[in-house]
Amino acid sequence: MRRDLIASIVAALTFTVLFGLAYPLITTGVSQVLFPNRSDGSQVKVDGRVVGSKLIGQSFTIRHAIPEDQRGKFGKKQIKEPDPKYFQPRPSVTTYSGDVTFFNNLGPNNKALMQQFKGYIKTYLSLNGPYDSGLSREDIPVDAITSSASGVDPQISQANARIQAHRIAAVRHIPLDRVNQLIDDNTDGRALGVLGEPGVNVLELNIALDKEQA
Amino acid sequence: MTFNGWLQLVIYFAVLTALVPVLGAYMARVYQGERLLLERPLGWLERLIYRLLGPSSRTEQDWKSYGKTTIVFSLIFFVVLYVILRTQNIHPWNPEGFNSAPWDVTFNTASSFVTNTNWQFYGGETTMTYFSQMAGLAVQNFVSAAVGMAVLAAVIRGFASRGVRELGNFWRDVTRGLLYILLPLSFVGALILVSQGVIQNLSGYVTTHGVGGLDQTLAMGPVASQIAIKQLGTNGGGFFNVNSSFPFENPTQFSNFVEMLFILLIPAAATLQFGRMVGNRRQGWALYATMVVFSITLFGVAYGAEQHGTPAQHVAGENTAVADGSTGGNLEGKEQRNGITDSALWTNVTTDASNGSVNAAHDSYSGIGGLVPLTNMMTGEVIFGGVGSGLYGMLLTVLLAVFIAGLMVGRTPEYLGKKVEAREVKLVLIGLLFTPMVALIATGIAISSKYGSPSIFNPGPQGFSETLYAYVSQANNNGSAFAGFTGFVQPNAPGNAGAYGITFADILGGLSMLTARFVPLLSALAVAGSLSVKRVVPAGPGTFRTDNATFVLLLIAVIVIVAALTFFPAVLLGPVVQGLTDQLGFPT
Numbered sequence: 123m124r125r126d127l128i129a130s131i132v133a134a135l136t137f138t139v140l141f142g143l144a145y146p147l148i149t150t151g152v153s154q155v156l157f158p159n160r161s162d163g164s165q166v167k168v169d170g171r172v173v174g175s176k177l178i179g180q181s182f183t184i185r186h187a188i189p190e191d192q193r194g195k196f197g198k199k200q201i202k203e204p205d206p207k208y209f210q211p212r213p214s215v216t217t218y219s220g221d222v223t224f225f226n227n228l229g230p231n232n233k234a235l236m237q238q239f240k241g242y243i244k245t246y247l248s249l250n251g252p253y254d255s256g257l258s259r260e261d262i263p264v265d266a267i268t269s270s271a272s273g274v275d276p277q278i279s280q281a282n283a284r285i286q287a288h289r290i291a292a293v294r295h296i297p298l299d300r301v302n303q304l305i306d307d308n309t310d311g312r313a314l315g316v317l318g319e320p321g322v323n324v325l326e327l328n329i330a331l332d333k334e335q336a
Numbered sequence: 337m338t339f340n341g342w343l344q345l346v347i348y349f350a351v352l353t354a355l356v357p358v359l360g361a362y363m364a365r366v367y368q369g370e371r372l373l374l375e376r377p378l379g380w381l382e383r384l385i386y387r388l389l390g391p392s393s394r395t396e397q398d399w400k401s402y403g404k405t406t407i408v409f410s411l412i413f414f415v416v417l418y419v420i421l422r423t424q425n426i427h428p429w430n431p432e433g434f435n436s437a438p439w440d441v442t443f444n445t446a447s448s449f450v451t452n453t454n455w456q457f458y459g460g461e462t463t464m465t466y467f468s469q470m471a472g473l474a475v476q477n478f479v480s481a482a483v484g485m486a487v488l489a490a491v492i493r494g495f496a497s498r499g500v501r502e503l504g505n506f507w508r509d510v511t512r513g514l515l516y517i518l519l520p521l522s523f524v525g526a527l528i529l530v531s532q533g534v535i536q537n538l539s540g541y542v543t544t545h546g547v548g549g550l551d552q553t554l555a556m557g558p559v560a561s562q563i564a565i566k567q568l569g570t571n572g573g574g575f576f577n578v579n580s581s582f583p584f585e586n587p588t589q590f591s592n593f594v595e596m597l598f599i600l601l602i603p604a605a606a607t608l609q610f611g612r613m614v615g616n617r618r619q620g621w622a623l624y625a626t627m628v629v630f631s632i633t634l635f636g637v638a639y640g641a642e643q644h645g646t647p648a649q650h651v652a653g654e655n656t657a658v659a660d661g662s663t664g665g666n667l668e669g670k671e672q673r674n675g676i677t678d679s680a681l682w683t684n685v686t687t688d689a690s691n692g693s694v695n696a697a698h699d700s701y702s703g704i705g706g707l708v709p710l711t712n713m714m715t716g717e718v719i720f721g722g723v724g725s726g727l728y729g730m731l732l733t734v735l736l737a738v739f740i741a742g743l744m745v746g747r748t749p750e751y752l753g754k755k756v757e758a759r760e761v762k763l764v765l766i767g768l769l770f771t772p773m774v775a776l777i778a779t780g781i782a783i784s785s786k787y788g789s790p791s792i793f794n795p796g797p798q799g800f801s802e803t804l805y806a807y808v809s810q811a812n813n814n815g816s817a818f819a820g821f822t823g824f825v826q827p828n829a830p831g832n833a834g835a836y837g838i839t840f841a842d843i844l845g846g847l848s849m850l851t852a853r854f855v856p857l858l859s860a861l862a863v864a865g866s867l868s869v870k871r872v873v874p875a876g877p878g879t880f881r882t883d884n885a886t887f888v889l890l891l892i893a894v895i896v897i898v899a900a901l902t903f904f905p906a907v908l909l910g911p912v913v914q915g916l917t918d919q920l921g922f923p924t
Contacts, residue, residue, distance in 0.1 A: 126405050129392040129507065130412035136388055137514070138416070140381075141478040142471030145519065149526045149561040153536040156527065161536040163554055163584065165544070172544045175554055177533050177583035182548035205548055212672065220554040221541050222462055222828050223578040225669055227699035227820035229798030230646035230706070231914060235668070239652035260655045263662035264645075265672050267654055271581035271697045277672040280661030310588070310673070316343055318589020319663055319675030328547055 166325060168332075174325055179276040181218045182208035182328060204249055207293045208331070209278070209286050211324045212265055213242050216273035225271055242267040253289040261285070277321025280309060294335060304330050337643050338658060341677035345635060348681065349628060352597060352604055356624060357617075359601065360608025366516045367489040367509060368613065374516050385511050393511075396502035399865025402490050403858050405506040406483060410450050410854070413479055418446040420472040421464075429466035431540030431556075433830070437463055440837035441824045447846035449476035451853035452484055452571060452722050454692055454815040455806075455845060457824035459577030461555040463832060466538055473573060474562045478522075481569030481602075482513040484724025487857055488606060489513075489613075491728045494864025495752055496614040501869055503861070517602070518569060525564035528594055533587035534560040559584055567598035570722045572692030572815045580682070580695040581671055589673050592695065596682055599691045603720040606727040614752055618883035623730055626891050630719045631688050634708050638680040641705035641915075642666045666705070669697025680705070687712035690722035692815025699794070699802065699818040703915030709816060710805055710911060714903045715895050716771055717812045725813065725853075728860040732767045734882070735760060735863065737894040741880055751882060753872040760863050767859030771852045772902040775811035778848045779804050779906065787840035793820025801910035808903075810845045811852040 153161040164176040174180045183202040193199065204210045211218070215226045228235035243259055246266050251257050263281040278286075283305045291298040308327040311320050365372060375382070386393040397405065424436040436442065441457055448455040454477075460469065486509030493503050530536050539556045546552055559575045563585050566573055580586040586595055604624065611620020643665040645656030658664040663675040670679045679696035686693055687709035698709055712719060718730040735751060739761050742749030749756040782788030782803050791806070792799040802821040809816055823841035827834045881887060 123404070123408070125390075125392050126408040127412070129389045129405075130409045132388050132390075133385075133409065133507070133510075134412050134416045136385055137479055138471050138475050141514070141519070142475040145523070146470045146474060146558045146561040149523060150536050150538060150558055152527065153530040153560065157530050160533045161530050161560070162539065163535045163537075163542065163556065164533045164587075165542070165554075168547065172542070173547050174544045174552060175583075177587045178552070178554060180546045180548065180552050181550050182546075183550065185549075208548060218552060220552050222459070223555075223576050223582055224459065225578055225697045225700075225819065227669075227697055227793055227818070228648070229699060229794040229796075229801075229820070229914070230648055230666070230702045231796070231798065232648060232794055235646075235648040235700070236652045239649060239654055239668075243653060259653050262655065263659065264649075264654060264656060264664055264667040265662065268649070268666075268668040268670075270667075270671055271669045271695070272578050272583060272671060274583065275671050275673075276583060279663065279672055281659055282662070284661065312340075313588065313590035313593060316340060316347065317593045318673050318678055320661075321672040325547065332547065 166329070168329060173329070175220070176323065176326060177276055178220050179211045179214070179218055179274045179324060182210060204245070206249065206289055208328045209283060209290065209324050210249065212275045212278055213267070213269040214273045215269050218274050220274060223273055225273065226269070239267055250285055250289050253292045254285060257285065276323055276325060277310065278324055280305065280320060280322060283322040283327070290331065294331065296334060300334070304334070337639055338677070341639060344677055345632065345681065348593070348596065349632070352600055355601060356604050357608050359605035360620065361612055363517060363605055363609040364612035366512050367609070372516055374520060378515050382511055382515055386507070389507050393505060393507040395505065397505055398501045399490070399494070399503055399861040402503050402506050403861045406487060406857065407854060409506070410483065413476065414446050414450045417449060417472050417476055418442055421445060421468055424465050424468060427465040427467035429538055434463060434465050435832050437824065437832070437835065438837045440839040440842035444823060444842040444846045447849045448815065449473055449571070449573065450480055451813050451849045452480035452569070452690070452725065453810060453813040453849045453853070454566065454571045454573030455810050455817065455849065456573055456815070457822060457837070457842065459826060460575045461557070461577060462826060462828055466557050469562060469575060470558055474565060477562065477565040477569050477571040477573070478514055478518055481518060481565070481571065481723045482510045484722055485513040485517070485602070486510045486724070487861060488724035488728050491731060491860050491864040492610050492613045494868040495731065495754070497868035498872060499869055501865070503864060503868060518565065521568050522561070522564040525568060525594070525598060526560040529560040529563055529591055532591035533583070534563055534591065535584045536560040555584070563595070564598070566693060567595045567691065568602060570599065570603060570689045570691040572686065574693060580693045581697070586695055592674055592678055592682070596685055599685050599689050599693070600720050602723045603689050603726045606724065610727060616752070616883065619752070622883045622888055623727070623734070626888050627688070627719045629888070629892060630715070630895070631684060634712060635681055635684040638684055638705050638708035639677065641702045642676050642680050644702065646702045666700070666702055669700035671695065683709050684712065687814060687816055688720045690717040690726065690812055690814045692809065694816050697819060698816060699820045703911050706801065706818070707907065707911040707915065710808060710907065711899070713808045713812045713814050714772070714899045716768060716899070717814060718895065722813055725857065729767070729856065732764045732860060732863065733895060734891060735764045736768060737887070737891045738880065738882065740894060741890060745880070747878070747880070750873060750879070753875060754867050754870045755873065760866050763859050763863045763866065767856040767863070768898065770855045770859070771811050774848050774852045775808045776902070776906060778807040778811065778844050782807065782841070782844060785840070790838050791821050791823055791841040793822065797910050797913040801914060804906055804910050806845065807848055810848045813849060813853055
């Protein structure tokens with residue numbers, strides 16, 4: 123018993139130094155040398171300024187001031203709305219928080235979840251409907267009207283992007299073909315052609331759009 | 337369901353099956369003390385550790401001594417982890433200035449990581465310092481995995497033994513498993529993950545000014561080193577709260593595939609390690625085949641259910657059919673890059689193995705889709721199962737199967753030439769029934785007590801499922817969750833001010849994990865100790881074969897029957913009611 127106790131304490135110290143300090147620190151050192159950008163979060167720069175991470179989705183919104191007499195009981199001074207000139211990412215229950223992650227975990231039969239879906243559908247239709255005549259509820263791809271697990275899904279489906287392309291083309295006065303071309307350029311295909319699902323990287327696509335018009 | 341989805345399943349199991357005999361043979365060499373190529377770079381470290389450990393590392397141990405060392409060792413690590421987690425305010429590498437979680441949550445977390453469960457009531461990026469993540473949690477990821485693998489090695493020696501009482505030396509088994517299996521695989525794995533974009537740094541959180549004009553703060557940390565071992569060691573504890581759905585843990589389609597492989601790699605290879613060590617590889621393949629049949633079947637169920645979508649979607653008017661450029665299905669709580677296929681496959685393999693990391697939100701799975709992870713855990717985590725613990729659990733199940741077969745034909749049952757008698761069968765039953773008993777009793781207490789209700793999030797049958805899932809997951813040392821269930825309330829204020837634990841859920845969960853880890857572990861060692869001294873009866877024409885398809889079918893039947901008899905009533909109350917209301921419309 124005593125021999126086991128002493129050996130266990132020695133092991134606790136030894137293994138903590140080996141696997142708790144040496145292993146992660148050496149891995150950090152090697153990673154920083156081999157993959158400097160990736161080990162720091164694949165940060166994306168525009169004009170020398172970090173605008174986010176390629177891997178972490180972000181919101182593209184515009185802010186409207188709310189007139190003083192219309193402010194609700196919380197006195198909210200401004201409202202955020204999706205910016206029509208940017209491709210919009212998937213709905214997120216964390217409004218794209220990159221440092222406090224959670225999910226709302228509503229169950230499959232939960233009425234609150236059904237209402238949340240209805241809200242997503244309404245938002246999507248009112249944003250894209252005016253630019254895509256004949257767009258109906260049935261046409262909306264699921265990724266556009268369900269929230270992602272991480273809250274920061276960096277991608278949308280190709281079908282979602284192609285619907286939004288109509289809006290982007292109209293608002294930005296770019297030919298639809300060109301917008302679709304940019305979508306293809308910023309699509310991450312399946313790994314090795316078969317693994318996972320293809321997705322369009324929203325941040326990279328929006329940066330490409332801005333560059334197109336710069 | 338799509339052709340590509342099934343193709344991915346085939347590729348996944350083809351790659352796994354190709355790796356199993358290679359790694360299995362290697363693992364057998366490690367535990368049989370044979371010479372390894374890796375001894376050249378790491379041999380000095382092994383010898384140094386033995387020198388530090390002193391004479392303990394030189395004596396052969398019988399099952400009682402081996403078991404006692406396992407318990408003392410785990411106890412010490414429990415205390416060390418508890419102390420580390422409770423002293424966060426003096427830690428180095430704490431750029432966000434986190435304080436410690438309260439005592440009850442810490443008790444739960446320490447129990448969780450020492451038992452290879454990695455159930456998490458806390459959110460990593462809002463609770464844990466980098467020092468806690470590395471020196472506390474990641475160390476446990478290694479050590480608890482190595483303990484499981486060591487005990488398995490000892491149990492196999494008991495099955496293979498020709499009349500020797502001793503089962504090996506705990507310290508040597510743990511050290512060799514750590515240095516020659518877990519460390520090299522994790523290091524290479526971590527670098528593969530970093531190449532895909534998993535982060536690995538010690539920086540403070542980075543605030544960026546986005547294209548759309550909004551600021552966003554990005555969490556940082558030494559993630560890849562921890563994710564590699566969390567998948568390989570069937571630990572599953574996320575660096576981040578939303579676990580492997582967060583892109584910094586699992587950024588690409590390729591990283592997702594690699595992490596899924598890591599999840600099953602060691603538990604799957606253990607079958608062939610067993611085959612090698614008992615000198616009959618067909619025995620190992622029979623166990624592997626049983627596991628694969630189960631796994632593929634349950635994947636099919638989850639895949640179909642999730643592709644169908646949920647009542648909430650259908651009532652809201654969502655079109656869940658597959659379309660050109662869209663996955664269709666229940667994408668609520670799933671990532672675009674994983675879609676339906678790879679979310680369902682991950683959910684299936686992470687609960688086959690007692691891994692428990694998630695890349696999608698199980699709580700938002702459809703009724704039947706959510707039943708799949710629950711069913712996997714209810715089989716007692718023997719379909720692959722945890723590293724080490726999965727296969728020793730499976731070996732107990734095998735003994736039960738040959739016992740039942742023996743009863744049917746009226747012969748004394750035997751396995752690998754050893755007679756299975758009353759003492760072994762009693763120990764097997766303790767080992768197999770203890771975990772479900774803990775899960776059901778804990779669920780019962782939690783459901784019938786007012787102290788259990790603050791943990792529940794969803795109304796109706798889903799709320800019951802959350803509780804059942806929580807205790808089944810903790811008792812089986814899995815660690816995945818219907819994550820609406822909580823034991824730690826965090827208002828996300830700086831430094832975790834105002835956070836408090838739900839003591840009842842923390843303690844009940846912690847005790848479930850601890851008891852249901854160590855009682856079956858000791859039972860398995862006791863069975864091995866009992867078998868080790870038995871004479872080997874040469875196989876004759878009347879011997880019941882345990883390496884053919886008939887036996888695989890029998891084993892599957894035994895697993896299904898035991899799990900069904902134990903859990904059927906509980907399953908009816910939760911997921912089945914939930915699944916049936918698919919047709920009943922929409923209750924509030």
